[in-house]
């Protein structure tokens with residue numbers, strides 16, 4: 356649907372100027388269910404899962420492939436149920452996420468329990484459920500042995516490894532600063548540093564109630580390119596080879612490459628254009644100096660700079676699921692075989708989050724007010740009935756969401772404005788958006804809203820979190836109700852002695 360999109364057709368189409376998700380008119384959905392609202396496409400999620408499974412299976416001839424979607428990206432039980440029904444595993448982080456996936460009847464052998472600082476109660480639940488424990492902390496193995504012995508069973512574990520990646524020195528996408536990927540990754544807390552791994556493995560081989568079945572590596576989405584993934588896989592394979600030799604020819608039963616592929620319209624980190632840093636660094640002393648020329652000139656230059664700063668280059672197309680799978684499986688096979696690792700029967704696992712869920716949902720919001728100023732700097736805001744607190748994870752990652760005006764979806768842009776939310780924060784959802792003329796009542800669709808947004812929404816300003824709808828063809832139903840006042844204040848307790856005395 357987006358210009359230059361080389362991905363297969365998606366669930367979004369424009370029909371008579373209106374945005375449809377599958378066969379449902381988003382403007383009608385907004386009227387029927389109210390706004391703001393998240394709307395997911397059943398067909399898109401099923402299709403993305405199938406594509407991941409097929410593409411990785413095609414590239415990995417050595418053994419089975421498991422697609423284990425990251426629960427953190429989307430904790431909705433209905434979409435999770437859909438994935439479980441299709442045979443998906445899961446990557447989970449918290450004890451509560453574990454509970455969520457198990458409710459859907461997922462095969463526990465295909466659940467990877469990630470995360471540092473797991474306590475004994477959580478480990479016990481993991482071992483009882485028969486899931487894979489992906490070890491992040493050096494001492495975790497001793498606790499797993501203790502709990503597994505108490506339960507009289509053998510716990511199957513993997514080590515989450517953190518190989519050095521000095522080969523990936525290009526600019527990291529996760530930060531507005533100019534830092535190499537390698538540095539951004541080094542300061543990320545997850546993964547067991549290589550210095551501990553050999554000894555941890557030797558200790559586990561001595562433990563009667565723990566079996567090391569594989570290795571896990573998740574670096575995160577530092578860059579969307581295929582060269583990034585090739586670079587990661589080269590270093591992962593090298594570490595697997597070293598450990599295998601160190602452990603006397605140990606052979607992994609499973610290798611998990613985590614997630615971190617970009618989604619179709621990749622909203623990550625496009626909040627500021629790349630030139631922003633240089634422009635502001637050079638421009639700041641210049642601008643401050645211009646104040647001496649009088650307010651008029653100063654403000655007219657400010658307006659020009661602001662206009663330039665809020666312009667954004669068209670995002671580059673990201674690789675398709677098939678291209679990622681091809682590059683990953685090719686590099687991993689080649690490098691592991693070069694390391695002498697026997698791959699016969701080895702399972703390959705992947706834990707996509709954003710790339711699986713991203714394009715499966717839109718967030719619909721209605722314009723409340725269009726507000727402008729002409730002095731001292733011309734500026735326009737399109738104030739909506741949502742907030743970036745409902746798109747929270749994307750704010751941390753500096754997302755710049757693509758969007759459409761749902762009821763004018765094929766109209767040419769005629770105005771430039773910030774799309775903002777109605778919380779008391781600046782609440783900038785899309786800075787410097789080019790839109791067709793909009794007015795109160797128009798419906799905006801924030802695209803790529805399927806991963807992390809709904810699962811990270813918060814209640815700032817006591818705003819109730821929105822409902823979520825699942826669309827199947829032209830059918831739409833609520834899969835998570837909107838919050839009400841009782842949800843917002845339901846956990847609060849006012850101590851009795853603070854309450855006013857009842858009036859006689």
Ligand SMILES: Cc1ncc(COP(=O)(O)O)c(C=O)c1O
Pocket residue numbers: 425427428446469573575576613614615616706707708709710806
């Ligand atoms: C261990 C692990 N696997 C998978 C993912 C999913 O990552 P993404 O959404 O970038 O694909 C994450 C995200 O943080 C993760 O921590």
